[in-house]
Amino acid sequence: MSHPHDHDHDHDGDHAPPKDEGAGDYALLEQAMRELLIEKGVITADGVRRMIERLDEASPATGARIVARAWTDPAFKKALLDDAGSALSAFGFGPMGKFIALENTPDTHNVIVCTLCSCYPRFVLGFPPDWYKSTAYRSRVVREPRAVLQEFGLDLPDSTRVVVSDSTAEIRYMVVPMRPRGTEGMSEPDLAALVHRDALIGTAVVAPPSP
Amino acid sequence: MSAQSKFALGARVRVRSDDPPHHHRTPRFTRGQVGTVARQHGVMPLPEDLAYGRTSGQGAPIYRVHFRQKDLWPDYAGPDGDIVSADLHEHWLEPAP
Numbered sequence: 001m002s003h004p005h006d007h008d009h010d011h012d013g014d015h016a017p018p019k020d021e022g023a024g025d026y027a028l029l030e031q032a033m034r035e036l037l038i039e040k041g042v043i044t045a046d047g048v049r050r051m052i053e054r055l056d057e058a059s060p061a062t063g064a065r066i067v068a069r070a071w072t073d074p075a076f077k078k079a080l081l082d083d084a085g086s087a088l089s090a091f092g093f094g095p096m097g098k099f100i101a102l103e104n105t106p107d108t109h110n111v112i113v114c115t116l117c118s119c120y121p122r123f124v125l126g127f128p129p130d131w132y133k134s135t136a137y138r139s140r141v142v143r144e145p146r147a148v149l150q151e152f153g154l155d156l157p158d159s160t161r162v163v164v165s166d167s168t169a170e171i172r173y174m175v176v177p178m179r180p181r182g183t184e185g186m187s188e189p190d191l192a193a194l195v196h197r198d199a200l201i202g203t204a205v206v207a208p209p210s211p
Numbered sequence: 212m213s214a215q216s217k218f219a220l221g222a223r224v225r226v227r228s229d230d231p232p233h234h235h236r237t238p239r240f241t242r243g244q245v246g247t248v249a250r251q252h253g254v255m256p257l258p259e260d261l262a263y264g265r266t267s268g269q270g271a272p273i274y275r276v277h278f279r280q281k282d283l284w285p286d287y288a289g290p291d292g293d294i295v296s297a298d299l300h301e302h303w304l305e306p307a308p
Contacts (some may be wrong), residue, residue: 098252115238142240145280146289161292162280168236169273169298170255 059126063174064195066091066124068188070101071179084174093123098171104178104202108161111149111202112173113141119167121174125200132201142166152203175200180208215254216272217301222248224276225307226299234262237303240283240295241276245307249296250275257300272301 023031037043066088070077079087084101099121102110114120115138120128131137141148145162149155156162165173177199183191186209198204218224228243236258252273260268280293287293 098255100250115240116236142295143284144288145293158290161294162289163277163293164295165275166238166295166297168238169252169258169300171252171273171275171298 055122055127058123060195060197060200061192062126063121063124063197063200064192065188066101066174067176067195067200068192070176071183071191072188077176080176088124099124099174100171101174101176102163102165102202103176104205106160106178108163109149109156109202110163110165110173110175111141111145112165112167112175113138114167115139115142116166116168119172121172123172124174125197129197149203152198154204175202177202177204177206180206182208216251216274218248218251218272218274218304218306220248220251223307224248224274224304226276227303227305229303233259235259235303237299238297241278241297241299244278244283246276246278246282246297248274249277252298255300273298274301274304276304 034043034048038045038048066080069091070080076087076091079090080101081103084099085097087101088099102112104110113132118128118133118138120132122128137148142164145164146156149162167173177195179191180194183194194206194209196204196206199206223245224247225245226237226241226243230242252275254270255273256266256270257268260266275296276299277294277296279291280287280289280295281291283295
């Protein structure tokens with residue numbers, strides 16, 4: 001029930017300090033391993049910090065900028081599709097490892113998955129959504145991709161080939177969605193604003209801008 | 212990179228149907244199946260080594276292999292052209308007719 005807000009009391013949890021749940025087994029294991037590796041000089045604390053910082057900075061907005069550049073710069077698009085790792089180094093990203101960008105066209109729709117765990121192009125898309133890691137998505141999208149895509153609201157014609165890329169090794173994949181109609185003459189930042197996470201995974205397409 | 216790769220682009224390959232006790236990353240749904248080499252990724256480390264801390268291994272050629280959905284799942288409901296790809300190391304593959 002609501003009440004007048006001339007507070008002389010606190011709502012539970014509102015201003016309470018966050019509770020420390022205590023470290024779980026995996027957190028303790030990670031800490032012990034990390035401290036040993038630092039002690040032995042295999043890694044450094046600053047190196048770990050920088051890697052965490054880099055991962056935390058990545059988000060689908062990074063992938064969206066890459067796609068907007070590909071849509072507006074044919075030379076970059078060609079380089080991206082030929083060898084995404086090298087093209088992105090030139091675009092100002094650090095070492096990417098083996099990275100492949102898959103282009104969606106009217107004939108081919110790409111969608112990515114990791115059936116074995118949850119491999120995801122984190123350096124360009126950030127952390128994966130929970131559903132990407134779910135057993136349901138991982139097992140179903142390789143078996144009945146069209147039904148899964150329909151549940152995401154994407155109904156593809158039979159004339160469009162569906163290509164599911166399972167990330168079974170160290171190669172990471174990203175989808176370059178089709179540029180929507182009605183975006184001719186739009187600036188690169190405006191185009192990037194249209195591109196969203198699921199279109200970069202391939203479970204959605206980029207919709208034309210609302211009028 | 213392609214000089215070291217045994218299978219050419221477009222080559223038909225069958226995935227070994229082995230079920231080794233050690234760690235690997237060859238999905239069960241691809242084992243025993245025939246697909247087509249769609250890309251040569253060059254040489255990359257083997258999960259069979261990395262999982263046991265052997266980080267100085269030579270690695271081996273690895274390929275992107277395309278499988279037809281209808282070959283993997285006989286009751287697949289979509290069009291014939293639909294594909295699943297997996298990235299598989301050379302020792303998992305053998306030539307297929």
